[in-house]
Amino acid sequence: MTIRFQAVQRLASPRPRLAEIIFWLLPAAIYFLLPYDRMLVLSLMAYAIAVLGLDLVLGYAGIVSLGHAAFFGIGAYTAGLLSVHGWREPLSGLLIAGALTLAVGYLTSFLVVRGKDLTRLMVTLGICLVTYELANRMSGVTGGMDGLSGIEMAPLFGTFEFDFFGNTAYWYAYAVLVIVFVALKFFASSPLGLSLRAIREGVDRMPALGASVNNRLRVAFTLSAGIAGIAGGLMAQTTQFVGVDSLSVTRSAEFLVMLVLGGTGRLYGAVIGTAVFVVAHEFLNDVDPVYWEFWMGVLLMAVVFFLRGGLTGGASDLLRFIASKGLPALRKREPAE
């Protein structure tokens, strides 16, 4: 009973632990220790936000979405177009991008929650394809295949210039990632977040508890779309470029791979999975892009067979195993979240 109570208490009070604090100091350490890898970490942080959004809808609400690149891309184009047309203030631009994708997510959520797994998969895929076609077709606005360039940002808070080395962009992206993460952490332990988990575990029992399943799923999908939009907006603002591939199904699939690699239903899984994916991509893509595609496929298949629960799930199983084998130093520690 006490164990269960502790578990509930831990869910209900998202107080950071030492490992988490160290984890969040890493980006700052990279900034100072590995200055040449800043750009990589910068795009990593933007992707991580989108993958966190996907985790909300897949890991918590159990909806497989192959269309999250649509929201990522809409956010990116919104932020990019605002800047190109003269609205250069970054924070408000990011919020507008988020708000617009939130609205699009709300409208599409009605389509998505109907049907079962496969239907949902197809509908989200369809949304992604339609937005991709739209962006491609409206090349006068979006730049089409050439992408949208000429994005320039006004100084952040009117003081910090976005410089060529990405110093401001780095801290800006870092701050947005932390804010989104903390917000999601609180959301996951809120009554709504808990009820999403309940839906994932046993959808048939929820109406018996008097909870409307579809409304909750729609809220999760809408929020998740908004988060992906913020990620896209951040990407556009910090890299100063939006390509039409940010809306592609391949990008959607990559988000899924990042999430599953890290582990679904654990917010850290989304961040760690993204980090491993982006770094692996960077190294392997230099060798040969075809080679990379092959290994991405193998990686995905291997995760399904050997690493259910992804890297964080595997690590947590390992910790639990060690603890149960009676290493006294580890026995008291709870498995990593």
Place this chain on the structure above:
Amino acid sequence: MAGNIVGILFDGLAYGSLLFLVGVGLSITMGLMNFINLAHGSFAMIGGYASVYLANRAGIPFLATLPLAFVAAGLCGIIAERLFFQRLYKAPHLDQMLFTVGFVFSSIAAAHYFFGASQQFVAMPDMLQGQVRFMGVDFGKYRLLLIAFVAAVTLALHLMLSKTRFGAEIRAAVDNQDAAAGLGINVNLVFALCFALGTGLAGLGGALGVEVLGLDPTFPLKYMVYFLLVVVVGGAGSIKGPLIAALLLGVFDVAGKYFVPEIGAFIIYVMMIVLLIAFPSGLGGKRA
């Protein structure tokens, strides 16, 4: 104008026929076996490359390469099923989906490595080129062949599922694996053969599609949506549903691209979303 409309209808039906030929195998693996198989296009690609290779390098006539493409894709299918897919029959849909997406990425890279990135062409025999003129309208010979293939495949599948012992065993194994096994049906074998049949049909469709859809390493991803569309809109697990869906989508796609080229590419996606909202489990589906 009337001739135009007949022509578009014909082209649409031929295009739909091709979609059905590639997609119907997916209806078997995904619908009957309840396995979310996004890797279907990879097997279609294997059939396509087999046909191109045999026709262009080995000099085998195009029509004779079709059964060989069926066999090649079916063999690869059965190997993949025994090695990987059979372990995932009871896994959550997410795992099946991720695994098969991984399979697609790896197969694209493998095809790129072995055959290069360029578009493949197949040598067509003279008798399949050109048109037949009938009542003042030209009908492409190759498209007539596609429609004939669909009629033959549909009939053969229908007869196999409803009249043969193997068909009965499939239906029994699908409805209740344990009971079917108890009755002495080798469920493993039935599923493996089912998978071979589904992937073999994909290979046949892929081989026939080289002329119309084209063939390059991105084929499995580029057309994944179309195959899925046919099956999901039609209703996985049936033959009739995907047939209707494929023909409808084919006609609308061709007509859309002809009459309203600006929004032509959207029509098929929007139709998919609308049809899925209206029929969440497909036009003739047993399972959602």
